[in-house]
Structures are given as structure tokens and as C-alpha cells.
Amino acid sequence: MDKMKLYNRGRYQNWLQQIIFIGPGLLFFILIVVAPFMMGFYYTFTDWDGISSHAKWSGMANLNKIFTDDARFWTSFWFTLRFTVVAVISTNVVAFALAMLLNQKLKTKNVLRTVIFLPNVIGGLLLGYIWYFIFVRGFAAIGESTGIELFNLAWLGTKETAFWGIVIVFVWQTAGYMMVIYIAALVSVPKEMLEAAKIDGANSRQMLRSIVIPMIMPAVTICLFLTTSNAFKMFDLNLSLTGGGPGYATESIALNIYREALTYSHYGLGTAKAMIFFFGVALITVTQVLLTKKREVEV
Amino acid sequence: METRKRYSAGLFAAEIIAILVALLFLSPFYFLIVNSFKKLKEILLDAAKLPEHFGFDNFRRAWEAIDFPVVFMHSVVLTSLSVTGLVIVSSMTAYRIVRHPSLFNRLLFTVFVAAMIIPFQSVMLPLMKISAMFELRGHLYGIVICYLGFGVSLSMFLFHGFIKSVPREIEEAAVVDGCSPYGVFWKIVFPILRPIVATVVILNVLWIWNDYLLPVLVVNNTYTTIPLAIQLFFGQYLRKWDMAMAALTLSTIPIVLFFLFLQKHIVEGIAAGSIKG
Numbered sequence: 001m002d003k004m005k006l007y008n009r010g011r012y013q014n015w016l017q018q019i020i021f022i023g024p025g026l027l028f029f030i031l032i033v034v035a036p037f038m039m040g041f042y043y044t045f046t047d048w049d050g051i052s053s054h055a056k057w058s059g060m061a062n063l064n065k066i067f068t069d070d071a072r073f074w075t076s077f078w079f080t081l082r083f084t085v086v087a088v089i090s091t092n093v094v095a096f097a098l099a100m101l102l103n104q105k106l107k108t109k110n111v112l113r114t115v116i117f118l119p120n121v122i123g124g125l126l127l128g129y130i131w132y133f134i135f136v137r138g139f140a141a142i143g144e145s146t147g148i149e150l151f152n153l154a155w156l157g158t159k160e161t162a163f164w165g166i167v168i169v170f171v172w173q174t175a176g177y178m179m180v181i182y183i184a185a186l187v188s189v190p191k192e193m194l195e196a197a198k199i200d201g202a203n204s205r206q207m208l209r210s211i212v213i214p215m216i217m218p219a220v221t222i223c224l225f226l227t228t229s230n231a232f233k234m235f236d237l238n239l240s241l242t243g244g245g246p247g248y249a250t251e252s253i254a255l256n257i258y259r260e261a262l263t264y265s266h267y268g269l270g271t272a273k274a275m276i277f278f279f280g281v282a283l284i285t286v287t288q289v290l291l292t293k294k295r296e297v298e299v
Numbered sequence: 300m301e302t303r304k305r306y307s308a309g310l311f312a313a314e315i316i317a318i319l320v321a322l323l324f325l326s327p328f329y330f331l332i333v334n335s336f337k338k339l340k341e342i343l344l345d346a347a348k349l350p351e352h353f354g355f356d357n358f359r360r361a362w363e364a365i366d367f368p369v370v371f372m373h374s375v376v377l378t379s380l381s382v383t384g385l386v387i388v389s390s391m392t393a394y395r396i397v398r399h400p401s402l403f404n405r406l407l408f409t410v411f412v413a414a415m416i417i418p419f420q421s422v423m424l425p426l427m428k429i430s431a432m433f434e435l436r437g438h439l440y441g442i443v444i445c446y447l448g449f450g451v452s453l454s455m456f457l458f459h460g461f462i463k464s465v466p467r468e469i470e471e472a473a474v475v476d477g478c479s480p481y482g483v484f485w486k487i488v489f490p491i492l493r494p495i496v497a498t499v500v501i502l503n504v505l506w507i508w509n510d511y512l513l514p515v516l517v518v519n520n521t522y523t524t525i526p527l528a529i530q531l532f533f534g535q536y537l538r539k540w541d542m543a544m545a546a547l548t549l550s551t552i553p554i555v556l557f558f559l560f561l562q563k564h565i566v567e568g569i570a571a572g573s574i575k576g
Contacts, residue, residue: 014399017480021395025388025451026407031433032448033414036425038400043425050427098320105306106314112560115321118328121558121565122551123509126527129533129548130331133346138330141347172324177569184570192315222573233418236511240533257420258512271424278421285416 018257040278043271050267062272072248073273076256077280079176079249081254083163084231084284087170091227092220094171095178102179103186113183118174124200130239131169159249162242169241174230178223185219186212217296224292229285253277254287331551335544342540357545364536365528365546371553374508374524377439381446382503386496389451393458394484398467408459411452419449423516430517437521446507452498453463461495498568499575501561508554525550 044062050056066073098116102109119127135155143151155161189212197207213220235254238244244251244259251259257277261270334342335357336350361367371507396404426445427436435441465488473483489496511526519527558565 013480018395018399020481021391021484022404022407025392025447025455028388028444028448028569029411029451031429032426032445033417033422035408035453036422036429037417039428050424070481074557101313101317101320102366104310104313106310106317107300108318111320112317113566114559117562117566118555118558119324121505121554123511123526123554125509125511126547126550129529129543130327132325133334133544133547134330136332137342137346137540141345145345145347172327176324180566180569181423181573184573205358219573223548226573229416229418233419233420236509240530244344254418258423261424267424274418274421274424277418281418282416291491 021216040152040271040275043268044275046268048268048271049265051265055268058268062269065269066079066272066276072251073253073256073260075248075249076244076253079163079251080232080234080253083166083234083250083252084228085171087167087174087231088224088227090232091168091171091178092223095175095223096182096247098175098179099182099186103183113176113179116179119173120177124234125240127169127173128237131165132241134163138168156242159246161244162250166238166241169237170231170234173237174227178227180217181219181223185216189215214295217292221289221292221296225285225289228288229281232281232284252281331475331544331548334540337448337541337544339539339541339567342544358549361532361542361545361549364542365532365549366402366523367528370523370525370528373522374553377442377514377522377524378504378507380439380443381450381507382500384443384447385454385503386499386503388447389454389499390458390489390492391484392451393455393462394488396455397459397462411455415452415456419512423512435517437518439518439522442514442517442522443512446503449513450503450506454503457495457499457502458492461492465491490557494571497564498525498571501565501568505554525553 043055045057045059046055047061058064102113102116106112139151139153139155142148153161155165193211193215194207197211202210231252233251235258238250238252238255242250244255248256253273254277257270257273258272261267330346333349334346336353336355337357341351396408429434430441430445433441436442470483472486473487474480478486509526510524511530514522514524514527515530523531529546529550533543536542
């Protein structure tokens with residue numbers, strides 16, 4: 001009998017601990033992430049307008065509309081996809097080059113790392129506005145005084161240049177963060193291995209290809225994952241830098257969804273797009289991680 | 300990589316290149332700062348050159364236009380409450396999951412981690428309904444709860460990785476000495492978590508401080524944060540470059556100072572956080 005009592009108290013204690021330790025985190029998580037995500041599946045099939053409390057079931061109407069009669073969404077989808085590919089490659093090439101450069105015994109390396117990381121701490125919205133000014137007024141001023149044609153282009157005014165404008169700002173913002181991750185990985189490459197390769201007569205390109213890159217594959221996986229998901233979900237930067245313009249040429253999917261719901265009050269349609277967006281993000285990031293994970297080597 | 304090499308010509312060349320690259324990275328800030336001192340006419344004439352005189356008139360007007368002290372305090376309160384909450388909630392969750400890996404807790408861990416790939420846009424519209432239902436809209440506590448919900452996954456994940464490497468023996472010794480499970484966590488384990496707490500704090504401060512969309516959706520009009528104020532400003536005075544540049548400069552200063560004070564921890568934290576992740 002006594003033993004039983006003790007056992008029950010233990011179980012009660014265990015429950016109490018489970019609730020106290022996990023309860024709050026789980027509660028907020030369910031309320032803010034899980035429940036809305038589940039509700040999203042329902043609203044995808046309704047004509048919800050965000051205002052009236054009742055949303056009418058509309059079956060496949062939203063999905064039909066998106067797939068047959070929403071050129072603007074597909075423009076934004078195509079833009080986001082192209083942007084992601086270009087931005088991910090350029091960011092990682094720049095970040096890796098910077099990491100190689102700043103992993104040498106330079107006297108100024110600490111200051112320079114700090115400087116290159118700096119854009120990361122400022123939010124995308126502010127950075128977008130800073131660059132908006134530079135593209136509109138700053139470049140014009142440089143163009144006038146130097147006569148270099150590149151600066152005289154209407155950077156945010158045409159489809160092509162606006163695309164590259166966003167790429168430039170994205171790379172500028174993100175490269176420093178990825179550089180930090182690459183440097184951390186480079187530092188951990190065993191020196192003996194490089195020494196041994198050198199003695200065997202390997203040149204620096206061979207060492208890079210056969211030792212350094214395979215050894216830092218985990219960092220590559222992470223950097224590609226972070227840049228891919230950031231680029232694909234781009235919102236703040238897009239809103240403040242081009243506002244999706246000219247026309248809708250540089251409207252990212254995230255911005256398109258936001259406007260569909262909040263500007264036009266098509267919440268049901270917006271939710272349907274958001275669900276398609278989710279599957280896109282999941283598919284792209286998971287595929288990418290699986291592909292690069294395969295190339296990681298165990299030490 | 301080059302362990303034995305002394306400061307050679309090649310290294311000197313690399314140094315010069317690196318400095319030039321860094322200057323290129325800094326150049327946008329040159330435009331920002333220089334133009335925040337100029338008169339509008341001067342900006343329109345030539346945005347690239349130095350100002351004729353350094354006056355703080357633009358800053359004074361921008362300070363008033365965006366109501367800087369109020370907006371700044373909003374950002375500070377919102378960010379610090381959310382980040383403190385996240386540290387408490389996610390460290391406790393992670394601790395329990397690591398130390399009691401029951402089927403339920405392991406499943407929970409997977410769900411938390413999997414949810415990280417859900418983009419914000421996929422939950423934001425139903426979230427507006429929920430936030431109205433539970434009267435979170437327009438309240439400080441409402442948006443803090445939202446940040447707790449969104450931030451708990453990543454923070455818990457970071458704590459989880461770290462706690463796994465903390466040996467159990469000290470905790471067992473404390474239990475034998477009569478310490479309660481809660482005492483064990485707060486008095487013994489939590490102090491050991493310090494390095495990862497720093498990482499979690501930093502990553503969350505950068506994210507929450509700079510976040511634009513969630514405050515727009517949840518506390519717009521009642522609780523203007525810095526990004527919201529800047530957005531409103533550009534909506535109202537799009538081509539008032541003189542004031543706009545001063546407002547942008549003012550708004551970037553706090554987070555840049557935060558970064559410069561903690562930069563060693565920030566860089567280490569990001570490296571640690573990403574490799575654990």
C-alpha cells in the first residue's frame with residue numbers, strides 16, 4: 001500500500017514536471033504555428049475575406065483560379081525561382097571567397113570580418129530603403145561624375161536591372177553571415193592533412209578540391225540551406241527596395257501572398273497560395289539538403 | 300592554413316585586396332551617413348560628395364517625425380520581453396526532452412524541428428484570425444506570445460544540441476543532496492548553458508528587432524516599432540531624402556552599437572549555432 005502511494009506520487013510528480021517544463025513552449029507553439037498551419041488547409045478551400053466571421057466553402061475554386069487565371073502569381077513564382085538560383089550561387093561564391101581571403105594571417109582580418117558582417121545586423125526593410133536611395137540618387141551621382149554607363153542605368157526602373165539590383169543587395173547583406181560559417185569550418189580543417197598533401201606535392205588548387213571542400217561540406221549544406229530558404233522567402237527587402245516593381249516584375253511570392261490578402265482582402269486565395277508556397281519551400285529545401293548531405297564525408 | 304608562413308608579399312597583396320573589398324562593403328553606409336547631414340538641394344545636386352557643413356537639423360526633424368524615443372522604447376521592450384521569454388521557455392522544453400526521451404517527447408522534438416521549414420506566409424493569415432480570437436491584437440503581450448511561438452523551435456533546437464553534451468552526474472549529485480527537479484535545472488544546469496544562451500539571445504535579438512511583418516499584422520497602430528516607423532515615414536515623405544536619410548541613420552545606430560559591443564560573441568554564436576544546427 002505504501003509502495004503504491006509512493007509510486008503514484010512519482011507518477012504525479014513526473015506529470016507535473018512534464019507540464020511545467022514543456023507546457024508553455026508547446027502551448028505557444030501550437031497556438032501560433034501548428035493551429036494556424038492546420039487552419040490554412042481549411043481556408044485554402046474557402047472564400048474567406050478576412051473581415052466577415054464566416055468563410056464559405058468554395059471547394060477547388062481558389063486552386064483553380066491560381067492555376068488557370070493568375071498570371072501575376074506565376075510571374076512572381078518564376079521571379080522568385082530565378083532570383084533564388086542566382087542569389088544562392090552568387091552569395092555562396094562571394095562568401096566562400098571572402099572566407100578564404102580572411103582566413104589568412106592578415107593584420108586587419110578581425111576588423112574586416114566585422115565590417116563585412118555588418119549589413120547582417122540591420123533589417124532587410126532598412127537596408128532596402130538605404131539601397132533604394134543609392135540606386136535612385138547615389139548611382140546617378142557617381143554616373144555623372146565618372147561617366148561610367150553602368151551607374152547611369154535606371155536601376156530600379158527596368159525588369160532586368162531591378163532583378164540584378166535585388167541580387168546585389170541580397171549578396172551584400174547575406175555574404176558576411178555565410179562567410180562566418182565558412183570561416184568556422186575552414187578553421188577546423190586539420191592542418192596535418194594539408195601539410196601531408198603539400199609534402200606529397202599537391203598544389204593549392206588540388207588541396208582545395210580534394211581536401212578543403214570535402215572537409216567543409218557540412219558548412220556548405222548549412223549555407224546553401226540558409227541562403228535558399230532566405231532567398232525563396234524574401235519579403236522585407238523586396239517590399240522596401242522595389243515594392244515588386246516595375247509593374248509586378250520583381251514581386252516575390254511572399255509579397256504576392258501578402259498583397260493578395262491584405263490589399264485585396266482575398267484571404268482564402270492568399271491562404272491557398274501560401275499552401276502552395278509551403279510545398280514549394282519544403283520541396284526545394286529538403287531536396288537541397290539531401291543532395292548536399294550525400295556529399296558530406298565522415299572524419 | 301599557412302601555419303609557418305611569415306608576412307610575405309603575397310600576404311600583403313591579399314591584405315590590400317581584402318581592405319578594398321571591405322571598403323566596397325562599407326560604401327552604402329557612406330551614402331547613408333553623408334546624405335543625412337545634407338540639405339535636400341545638396342542631395343539632389345550630388346549625392347556622392349561630402350556635405351558642405353555638418354548640421355544636425357535633419358536629425359532633429361527626423362527624430363520628431365518618427366517619434367524616435369517612443370518607437371525606440373517599443374522596440375527595446377518588445378525585443379527584450381520576447382527574448383527573455385524565449386530563453387526560459389525553450390531551455391526548459393529542451394532540457395525535459397533531452398532528459399526524458401519518452402516516445403511523446405521524441406515525437407515532439409521532431410515536430411518542433413520540422414516546423415522550422417514552414418514559411419511565415421503560410422501561417423500568417425489564419426494567425427490573424429487566432430490573434431483576434433484570443434485578443435492578442437494590439438497588445439504587447441499578444442505580440443510577445445507570437446514571438447514565443449515562432450521562436451521556440453530554433454531556440455529549443457539549439458539548447459537541445461548543447462544539453463545533450465552536458466554530463467548528468469552533477470545533476471544526480473544535486474538530487475541526492477535533496478535538490479528539487481526545478482532547482483536542479485535553474486541552479487545547476489542553466490548556469491552551464493551560458494554559451495548557448497548567448498547564441499540564442501543574439502540570434503533572436505537580431506531577428507525580432509528587425510522584424511517588420513509580424514508587428515504590422517498584430518500590433519499595427521498601437522505599438523510602432525522601428526521598422527514600422529521607417530515604413531510609415533517612407534509612405535508619407537517618399538522623396539524627402541534629407542529627413543529620410545537621417546531617420547534611417549538614427550534607426551540603424553542602436554542595432555549597430557549592439558553588434559559592435561557584442562561582436563565577438565555574435566560571430567562565435569553564429570558559427571556555433573550553425574554548426575550545431
